[in-house]
Amino acid sequence: AGFVLLNLFQTLQWYCRVLPKDRVTGAYYAAIFGRLSVPAAAEGLLMVDRSTDGAEHLSDEAGYDQRELFLDRFDDRPDSVMTLSAQDPYSPGPHVPYSAITAKDHAWLRVTADLLVPDTVRGVPPVLVVAFHHDGRSYKYRTGTWPLPLPVGARTVPITMDYLTPEVRSTQDDVKVYLWSQDGSTWRVDDLRVQVFEPK
16 A cells, blocks of 8 residues: 555656656655655756757756866867868877766766868868767767858858767777768868866
8 A cells, every 4th residue: 555655646746747757866766755846956866868859968067067188289280280181081089988087977078179161162071070989889979060151261160069978888988089071071170179077
């Protein structure tokens, strides 16, 4: 009888939006146990809200500590920019295990870079790639593309992509971030930066 009553009460909690269908942690369950309203600050005890449509954006940075994971201004290259081409289609970038990013259940990566658009555009603009790897296979592979402004002309176009780390198979699974000229056309890119937003 006790379990039936608990089940009925939890159904009422779900109806009142106190007990969500997912994201519940032990700490959140303890905070809302026996309640029909969510206590103050209990929302912060839920697991991170993961997107179901592939679009990710870190909108509330207040609950995170920020640090720089990687920055390459390509100062060691001619004209201090990275030239992607058929002979050199990939930029260097970070290649680090999850354990070097955070010990928490998730973190956000914010990746930015600049594309130096020439007067005359030939080929497809490069893509920004972020992916995790386990036993040599990638997962949660995401790309970002530069929307070229119209009219196209010589200018610098920035890109920003927010990336929520997946539920990793192992803390030694590694993330790679790089720029890629998919069709081998020549493009110049600069200032590849990766910032980590780690839960406080």
